[in-house]
Amino acid sequence: MIVVGYNLFNTEDEQIIATIQGEYEILTDGQNAFLQMIEDFKDNENIKQFFWGIRLSPDEYRVTAYQDNEV
Amino acid sequence: MAFIKKLAHITGDLIVDGSIEADQIKANTITANKFSGAVEEEYRAYAESITMTSYNTLYTLHEFDHPATEWEIAKGRSIDANVNYQLYAGTTSNRTGNIFTQVEVQVPNFWNPNAIALAHHDSNPAQYWQRVYMVGNHVNKFPSNQVLIDLQNPVYKSFKNLRYQYDFELSELVTNGNFNNTSDWVAQDGTLTVPYYGKLEGVSGGANKAQISQAVSVTAGKVYRLNYDAPVGSDLYKIIVSATADPADKISYQGDLAWNAVTGNNVQEFVLEDVTQVYIIVQNLDVGNDIAFFDNISLKELEPRTWVDISAYPTNPISTNSVLYSGLTTGATAGTYVVVESITHGISNNGSYSFNTTVPVSAYLGRFHRDMKCRIRAKHQVGAVQYVRLQQMEVNLHSRIVG
Numbered sequence: 001m002i003v004v005g006y007n008l009f010n011t012e013d014e015q016i017i018a019t020i021q022g023e024y025e026i027l028t029d030g031q032n033a034f035l036q037m038i039e040d041f042k043d044n045e046n047i048k049q050f051f052w053g054i055r056l057s058p059d060e061y062r063v064t065a066y067q068d069n070e071v
Numbered sequence: 072m073a074f075i076k077k078l079a080h081i082t083g084d085l086i087v088d089g090s091i092e093a094d095q096i097k098a099n100t101i102t103a104n105k106f107s108g109a110v111e112e113e114y115r116a117y118a119e120s121i122t123m124t125s126y127n128t129l130y131t132l133h134e135f136d137h138p139a140t141e142w143e144i145a146k147g148r149s150i151d152a153n154v155n156y157q158l159y160a161g162t163t164s165n166r167t168g169n170i171f172t173q174v175e176v177q178v179p180n181f182w183n184p185n186a187i188a189l190a191h192h193d194s195n196p197a198q199y200w201q202r203v204y205m206v207g208n209h210v211n212k213f214p215s216n217q218v219l220i221d222l223q224n225p226v227y228k229s230f231k232n233l234r235y236q237y238d239f240e241l242s243e244l245v246t247n248g249n250f251n252n253t254s255d256w257v258a259q260d261g262t263l264t265v266p267y268y269g270k271l272e273g274v275s276g277g278a279n280k281a282q283i284s285q286a287v288s289v290t291a292g293k294v295y296r297l298n299y300d301a302p303v304g305s306d307l308y309k310i311i312v313s314a315t316a317d318p319a320d321k322i323s324y325q326g327d328l329a330w331n332a333v334t335g336n337n338v339q340e341f342v343l344e345d346v347t348q349v350y351i352i353v354q355n356l357d358v359g360n361d362i363a364f365f366d367n368i369s370l371k372e373l374e375p376r377t378w379v380d381i382s383a384y385p386t387n388p389i390s391t392n393s394v395l396y397s398g399l400t401t402g403a404t405a406g407t408y409v410v411v412e413s414i415t416h417g418i419s420n421n422g423s424y425s426f427n428t429t430v431p432v433s434a435y436l437g438r439f440h441r442d443m444k445c446r447i448r449a450k451h452q453v454g455a456v457q458y459v460r461l462q463q464m465e466v467n468l469h470s471r472i473v474g
Contacts (some may be wrong), residue, residue: 001384002227002402016127027225027402034404049129052403054217054229056382057199062229064216064410065178065403066129 001055002030004037006069009046016048018063023055038067045071112146114138116466123451124458132461134446137176137436140470145185147211147473148436150174150411152447152466155429160420161457167420168453173413174434177444180405184219184396185439187212188377191392200231201383205395209377210235211473214437215412217398218381220388227402229382236378238340240296240371244287245351248368256283257316261355268302268366271353275360282354284316287370289343297339297351298369301332308332308363311352312341318352331356332365340373397437408446411436418453427462438473 005020021037024030034052041047052065118133132154140146152174160166188205196202213233220226247255250269261273261281273281289295299310312328314320322328324341343349351370355361381388401409412434420426436443447466451459 014126027227030402031404052401052407054227054382054401055384056229057384064227064229064401065407066175066410067404067407 001025002027003051003053003055003061003063004030004034005051005053006037006041006047007049007051009048011046018051020061034067038069042069043071044069047071110472112138112140112470114468116468117464118447118466119461119463121461122458123449123460126454127450127452129448129450132172132447132449132464133466134444135466135468137443137445137468137470139442140440143440144472145438145440146470147438148443149434149469149471150436150445150447150466151431151433151469152464153429153431154447154449154464155427155462156418156449157460157462158418158420158426158428158451158453159457159460160424160426162455163420163422163424165419165422166453166456168418168451170416170418170428170430170449170451170453170459171413172416172430172432172447172449173410174432175408175410175446175448176399176436177446178400178403178405178407178409179441179443182400184222184398185212185437187218187395187397189392190379190381190389190395192387192389193378195383195387196232196380199382199384200380201387201389202232202378202380203389203395204239204379205377207375207377208235208237212397212438213379213435214397214399215435216409217401218379219396219398219402220381220393222396225402226388227398227400228388230379232378232380234378235375237375238294238296238373239376241374242371244289244370244372245285245368248370250366256285258283259316268300268364269353269368271308271355271363271365273355273357273359273361277359280355280358281361281363282318282352284313284350284352286316286348286350288348289346289370290372291343291345291347294340294342294373296369296371296373297341298367298371299332299337299353300366300368301334301337301364302366303364304334306362306364307334307356308365309354309356310337310365310368311350311354312343313350313352314346316350316352318354322346322349336367397439399437418451418459420456 050067053063055061116135188209190203193202260279416430
C-alpha cells in the first residue's frame with residue numbers, strides 16, 4: 001500500500017505535522033496522485049516536503065522518499 | 072582440427088609475454104600491478120559548517136554524485152559517512168533530544184531494476200511480514216531500503232532480517248537411520264539387531280570386520296552433512312562414505328570420508344563430486360565378535376540460502392514464488408529523493424553550553440553501474456537550543472565487485 005502526503009509547517013505552534021493525502025494499492029495510481037498533490041499544493045509555502053511511503057500495518061507507515069516544495 | 076586439452080597441470084612457473092583470455096580464472100592468490108577493471112573504486116566527499124537552527128526541519132548537509140563504475144561493471148555501491156555535530160545549547164540547563172541523519176539518492180529519469188533472485192514463500196513469522204528464501208547467496212544485491220516484486224504490476228516492499236545461511240538442511244536421505252528395525256540396511260560379516268540403538272555384532276573367529284551399508288542417491292557437486300551418534304562410550308565404530316558397499320572404495324574429498332565415531336553426536340560436512348550414489352557404511356573397529364552401537368544416522372544435502380522478511384501489508388506479496396528486484400527507487404517518481412538509510416541519534420548537552428558528537432551513517436545502494444545523485448540531510452528535535460551544527464562530515468563512496 002502506497003502512502004502519499006506532505007509535511008505541513010504549523011505557524012501557530014511552529015511544529016511540522018505529517019499529513020497523509022491518500023493511499024493506493026496500484027503503483028501508477030500512487031505516482032499520479034503524488035504528482036497531482038505536488039501540482040495542487042506547490043504554492044503553499046507552509047508545505048515543506050511532499051513524501052512518498054509504504055504502509056507496514058494499519059497503524060504504521062514508513063516514509064521512503066521526499067520531494068522538497070520549492071516555493 | 073581444433074586443439075583441445077583438458078585438465079592440463081603445470082608444476083612450476085608459466086611465463087606469458089602476451090595476454091591470457093578466459094571466461095573464468097580461479098586462483099588462490101593473484102599479484103598484479105594493476106587491474107584494468109578495478110575490483111574496488113573509492114571516492115570521497117567532504118562538508119562542514121552547516122547550521123541547523125529550526126526544530127524538526129530538514130537541512131541538506133551535502134550533495135554529491137556517486138560516480139558510474141569503470142567499464143560500467145555492475146558493482147556493490149555504498150555510502151559511508153561520519154557526521155560530527157555540535158549541539159550548541161547556549162545554556163547549562165539540560166537539553167536533550169534526537170538528531171536524524173539520512174542518506175538519500177535521487178530517482179533518475181530512467182532506471183532499470185536489477186534482478187536479485189527467485190524468491191520462494193516460506194512462512195509468516197509475524198503479522199504483516201512474509202519470510203521468503205532464495206537459493207544461493209544474494210545478500211549483496213539488496214539495497215538498504217526496499218525490494219521490488221513483479222515488473223508487470225510493480226509492488227515495492229520494505230524488508231528486514233536479511234541474512235545468508237550456507238547450510239539449510241534439505242530432506243533426509245537415509246531411511247531408517249534411527250534403527251526402529253533392521254530394514255533398509257544390508258549387514259555383512261555380522262548381525263544387525265535393534266535392542267534399543269542399532270547394534271552390530273561380528274562373527275566369532277571371523278576374518279572380516281562386520282558392517283552394515285545403505286545406498287543413497289546424491290547430486291554431484293553438492294555439499295552434504297552426515298550426522299551419527301555413538302550412544303555407548305565403548306563399542307564404537309567407523310563410518311565410511313563409499314562409492315560401493317566395499318569400504319575400500321571410500322570417497323576422498325580433502326581427506327578420506329571415513330571417521331572413527333566418538334561418544335555422543337558426530338557431524339561431518341563434505342562435497343560429493345562426480346557421484347550420484349554413495350553408500351553409508353557402518354563398520355566395526357575390529358574383526359571377530361566385536362560389537363558396535365550406533366543411532367540417528369543422517370545424511371542431508373546443505374543448500375545455501377538467502378532469507379529475508381518482506382512487508383506483507385495487507386496480504387502476502389508472493390503467493391508461491393516470484394523474482395525479487397532491487398527496489399532502490401521505492402517506486403517514487405523521477406527527481407524525488409529516496410531515503411536509503413536513516414539513523415536516529417540521541418543527544419544531550421550534559422550540562423554544557425556546547426556538546427559534540429559523531430554519528431556514523433551507512434547506506435548500501437545495491438549492485439549497478441550508473442551515476443547516481445546523492446545527498447545527506449539531517450534534522451534535530453532538541454528543543455530550546457541555539458542550534459545544532461554540522462562541524463564536519465567525511466563521506467566515503469565505495470564501489471566493489473560483489474557476487
